[in-house]
Amino acid sequence: MTTRILPAVGDPDAARAVAALIGRLPDAEPAGPAADSTQLLDTLARLAAESLDELPEVVLVHERIGPVPALELVREVALRFPAVGVVLITADASPVLFSAAMDSGARGLVTLPLGYEELASRVQAAAQWSTGVRRHLGAAADTPTGPGGTVVTVSGAKGGVGTTVTAVHLALAARASGHTVALVDLDLQGGDIASYLDVQFRRSLADLATISDITPRVLQDAVYVHETGLSLLLAPGEGERGEDVTDRAARQIISALRSRHEVVVVDCGTHLDAAGAAAVETADTALLVTTPDVVAVRAAKRVVRMWDRLQIRKPEESTVLVNRHQRSTEIQPPLVQKITGTRMAGVAVPAAYKELAAVVDAGRLHDLDTRSSVKQALWSLAGELGIVKPAAGGGGALVPAGAKDRGAKDRGALGLRRRGGGR
Template sequence: MTIRLLAAVADPDAARTTTTLLGQVPGTEPATTVADSAALLDTLAALAASGVDDLPEVVLVHEDVGPLPPLDLVREVALRFPAVGVILLSADQGPALYSAAMDAGARGLIGLPPSYEELAPRVRSAAAWASGVRRHLGGGGADAPGERAGTVVTVSGAKGGVGATVTAVQLALAAQASGRSVALVDMDLQTGDLASYLDVRFRRSIADLAEITDLSSRVLADAMFSHPSGLSLLLAPADGEQGEAVTDRAARQIVTALRARHDVVVIDCGSRLEGASAVAVELADTALLLLTPDVVAVRAAKRTVRLWDRLRVRKPQDVRTVVNRHTRHTEIQPALVERVTGTRAARTVVPAAFKELQAVVDSGRMDELDPRGTIRKALWSLAAELGVAGAPAAPARAERTPHRLPRRSERRAIGAGGGS
């Protein structure tokens, strides 16, 4: 058996040392290295898209890799790619770390600097374990781990009241109408009101999953609400203080578990940056930032994007901005939003037509928004643009509104409030 290896090592010297030692282990292919946790997860996801057999048998995680903490990275790989043997490299060889690494899903712990005598047997043992898991999966007819990796879309507001929850609900409904299994998550933990928009009375919430380490399908189903529309809802706690239980680590586990069990996961992150919502934005395939076409909202969007960048949550070019409440005479156009924030603006803009929303918002029947209305058409067009739903029957009229160049005074007003 040929052992394929992938190592996540940030320091170039440590990477060379590790790959040299790995190359001496009989039966191994030359090891591939990546420099950070995001590159490791992206590489594994790309390989898993072709099937579990294309994944490496062994992944090595160096203690200095970042930005994700090493134990969290081990847990993430073990959850998303269970047929991969993960080995942690650390200078700490104490029993506490060993126990934590095993709990996270590691198949071994190797001291730093690594030695061939310790490395070789650990690698062979982890590879044999991975091969056994793959044989079991192949014989049992189960879905191979990593083959089903749902699309995660986060919806954040540049500031409060810009329409993030309405957008999240309609994106989820559009995806569900296209035949996909959809989870709609309220990760606005303190002030989330997704339940009000869909007239849901509930007892369980995302906070009930915070302390659970094994998020099986049954555990998730017990915490979620099955809405008549077909959506599976994971709601924010009724008492905002309970949201503090959802730590960064818990949020990462929850998003990963939902991704593995649904075709599409739509997460309403609200307008406040909290640890859990930051994790969701980091993990998302698409991160939307909603704003309205006014100077205050554009400045808020610029601050949010820069904050995400400084905290290494997400780079500006990987954020998709969406202009809501757009009118024919709007001063601020998507092209200007792109230049000011450094993001990519969605082609679809959402028109200002609150009268279409008022009745369904007041009754908590957001799933009954008139399909002939311009708002639903626009939001379902946005879902199609993002690739989470089929093309709608007709495009939104707002998409055909020609973009007009902003006035010089408007450009100066936005730029003056940018901040750093």
């Protein structure tokens, strides 16, 4: 039986050494090495989207992989791709590390310097385990086998640009189309999704931060199910507790949510901390919200450059949304795209704060009128991002009920386009 092996090695010299040794293994089919954690997860997600059978049987994770630490990457792969056997390559052969690797989901550990016999033994054991899991999953068609739900992060270029309103309505649009949706408030010091949705709930993200194994029961206890059907995971009421939510905790929490929801929307706020960086890095879509003014656009440029410098996300892999757009303003979306070097959302949200004032003040953002131009634009954006199910009959992206009655002229003025079912 052929064993497909995908190595993840950051150091070029180590990558060549690993590839040379893999090439000597019998019946091995090595793939080109992934240079970092992002590339590895993206590759596995792409293969899983095609078919379970396209995934490699074995992934080798080198201890010097980055930017996500090796043990956290092992945990992430094990959670998102349970049919893949992960083997950790490390110079530390201590019982403590071995135990930590097993707890993270590794199927074996190979010590440096690499030896042929040890590598062959661990790869063979991981491949046999993977084959058994796939045989079991093949007999249970309803068992999740892919990368899990879609994760969308929403970040603000600066305070007051509409980050939370955007995140909430993306989640509402996805839920209204029939998806199971989790909405996470990862603005750990200043997040207030609870106030926008009229929620009083004492549990928060901080309650999950120190838990090493987030079971469905544990997650259920921390999540508030809103009247709209959204599963809310809120920011802590005491801002100082946000320090407990590390990058490792954020990855684990998001992985647990995406394994149980079809869509996970994360409000990252405007302040970049370790948890927010982890969320943006692992997201399928990273949305950055700005307004069409010089201060906000400069801030958006700084955020994009910072993400790039810290190897969180490349500019071309991020999407910028212009909020409070007016046709009369000098700064238009094409200029924002040129300045930031990112993709631009096809929708610009119009400047219509009066439509929002009453529901925001009442803490009932979910009651925003379906005729609202802001709601129509944000729900259209949800369709563009692929987080809503197409309307019955292949009619394209979901739009709020009543929006069709406004006429083609009004939709054009709002920047809304009808999206075909082929997107």
